[in-house]
Structures are given as C-alpha cells and as structure tokens.
Amino acid sequence: MKLYQTYLSPFPTRVRLSLYAKGIDFDVIEPPGFHGDSNAKGDYLNVNPMGRVPTLELDDGRFLPESEVICEYLEEAFPEPALMPKDPWARARVRLLSRISDIYIVMAMLPLFNMVAAPPASWDQSIIGRQLDEIGQALDFLEEYIGEQGYAVGRSLTHADGTLLPILQLVDVWLPIFRGPDLWRGRPKSERYWRAIGKDPICARLIEETETALKKSMGRA
Ligand SMILES: N[C@@H](CCC(=O)N[C@@H](CS)C(=O)NCC(=O)O)C(=O)O
Secondary structure: EEOOOOOOOOOOHHHHHHHHHOOOOOOEEOOOOOOOOOOOOOHHHOOOOOOOOOEEEEOOOOOOHHHHHHHHHHHHOOOOOOOOOOOOHHHHHHHHHHHHHHHHHHHHHHHHHOOOOHHHHHHHHHHHHHHHHHHHHHHHHHHHOOOOOOOOOOOOHHHHHHHHHHHHHHHHHHHHHHHHOOOOOOOOOHHHHHHHHHHHHHHHHHHHHHHHHHHHHHHHH
C-alpha cells in the first residue's frame, strides 16, 4: 500500500497508527503543495480531488481519502489486532473522542494554523485570544470523556489514540508559541493521558515522527 501524507498533518497520524499496529507494509509519499510549500499539488489532485492528506492507495491502485474512513476500512479489511473495542459503549466512546477532536478541537485550531504562515509580528492577538479560549472549551469536552487507564478508551490501543495523540502534541508543544494560558491547567485527566500515552511503543513512534516534523516547521517559522 501507499500512504500519501505529511508528517506535520495530524490526520495521517491515525492512519499510520492503524498500519503500524496491524503490521501492514506501506510506502509514504509526501505530495507537493502542503504546509507553505509554494509548489502546486499537480497530479496529487488525481489521487485525491479534495487535495487533502491523507489518501491511502491500495495495492490494486484504488485510492481512499479521509483519515477516519481509511481507519474504518483498515479495521474491517484487517481486523487483527482490533483497534476498536468489542463492547458497544466503549466503541461509541472511541467515536465520540474522534468527533470531539475533529469537530471542536481541530476546528478551533484552524485559524491559528492559517496564521502561522505569516510572520509573528503580523499575528492578530484578538484572533489568538479568541481561538485559545475556544480550544480551551473544546479541551473541557475532552476532559469529560478521556480515559483514565493509560489509553483514550480502556486499557489498550484504539483509533481514538491515533486521533488524539497528534492534537494533544500540538497543545503541548506548538500552542505555547502563541504565549497564551497553560491549556493543561484545570484539565488534569487530559494532561495525564498525554503524559502516559507515550509509554505505548506505537504511540512513542508516532510522537517522535510528529516531533521531528514540528521541529522542522517551527525552525522555519
Ligand atoms: N477530514 C480530512 C481532513 C484532512 C485535512 O484537512 N488535511 C489537511 C492537512 S492538516 C490538508 O490536507 N489541507 C489541505 C492543504 O493543506 O492544502 C481527514 O480526516 O482526512
């Protein structure tokens, strides 16, 4: 298989978690035109007409976009080891955490992702303050539902870990560039989860990959 992706984007991380956990061989292809690269996306639009990463290419040449959909496909096509719990309630919790991440936390971060392309002197402090407040509110939702047994849900790896891990890494490592309040304050369960999840070897690998990409991009900023 091939995974079209960038290491900086949080969305492909959940797909890599699935591929690593299930022991599926894949090649990484980093398409042009992402994260401030001024090259056009060119042929990549034939791979994914939405022009986003990730996209999975199957061995027979079919392309599948959208990280959550790719993870669901991989779960059904390669059921072992399972990254969804058996219990319906626990399965719902996995999906709920992905929703909270995608709909509330990431959406609140979006204006800040867009802002960092410009030099810091031009950053609009009122937008920064508003978005950091919104991210804080979204993290309050997470605080309600995040697991307390070392993983996002239960005692083992699930898709929710692949979704949350890169987002909480941004909270921990990247958001401080905006010099706002400590977003872990008042959210001890979320912080404990983030500090513990790196003990899982697959998560440790994903954290390291994201860290390398973040350092590179923050060095450029
Ligand atoms: N819903 C999509 C979101 C993917 C997404 O928005 N990826 C961003 C990178 S973080 C992207 O490709 N943006 C288009 C661009 O940067 O040009 C998914 O889960 O796969």
